[in-house]
Amino acid sequence: MTYSISEVAKELNLTVYALRYYDKEGLIPFVERTPSGIRVFKESDIEALKIIQCLKSTGMPIKEIKGFIEWCSEGDSTLQQRYDMFLERKAAVEAQLEDLNKTMELINHKCNYYKTALDAGTEDIHKNNKIGNF
Amino acid sequence: MTYSISEVAKELNLTVYALRYYDKEGLIPFVERTPSGIRVFKESDIEALKIIQCLKSTGMPIKEIKGFIEWCSEGDSTLQQRYDMFLERKAAVEAQLEDLNKTMELINHKCNYYKTALDAGTEDIHKNNKIGNF
DNA sequence: GCTTGACCTAGAGTTAACTATAGGGATTAT
């Protein structure tokens, strides 16, 4: 089973433009073409794109992802680099999760702040709080 | 106690450029100036900047944050809007946390994949796995 | 009184990651 670029775009929830851009940037050099030059995506290409999306969502820039793709095509000699890269990504995501949890705390705090103010009809209810009002 | 722009930058871990940019974009209209035009930051200004950083980290663009700042200066008549905004931000962060947790799962999966491959000395160890290798 | 260092504004430049346009080829339905 193979897929056209627009089918892949729909499936992965990104645009045809973006896919072509990824190709141009060297993220998917393994995608084959028909004799007339049309891209033909295999299942394994879609799996690779999912990994690319995953790496992107860790905040990794496209140029670095390209480096990883190159390592993949170089075979077992780059296994250590690739492992190290994923450990690094893991640490990055852990840090992001920590930050986001702190953000969530503050947001929750503000939700309570405004709920209380709304119930009282005025923000003045918080005027004497040590907690930063705004 | 008041602070100069460079002290605030250091404290909040951002640049002087960024602070002036925020000011230009209307995020901190309440920051006062000396007669000669130099910005003088109060504690409450720093607190406000922390909220701004928090909103930014939820993915909120600066123009929308500006809208919130305007609501703040309009008083109690905008309490409902501000409450709704924070509820919306809370939902956004919840979604981000969910995504990031999924990302973490895949990353962990890949860490194991490469650990196993590294121990075996070759990626071929995964060739017959249903799980997408790459 | 002059140099130094921090501050100011206006505006140009940067970067990433698309997004869109123009111009053209191939395949499918009628």
Added chain:
DNA sequence: ATAATCCCTATAGTTAACTCTAGGTCAAGC
């Protein structure tokens, strides 16, 4: 066999959020 629809490339344009530069002001120390 022709119109519609999808595909292609190359290249220009967009956007957000800074980042930097040029040119100038101002207060403090020597």
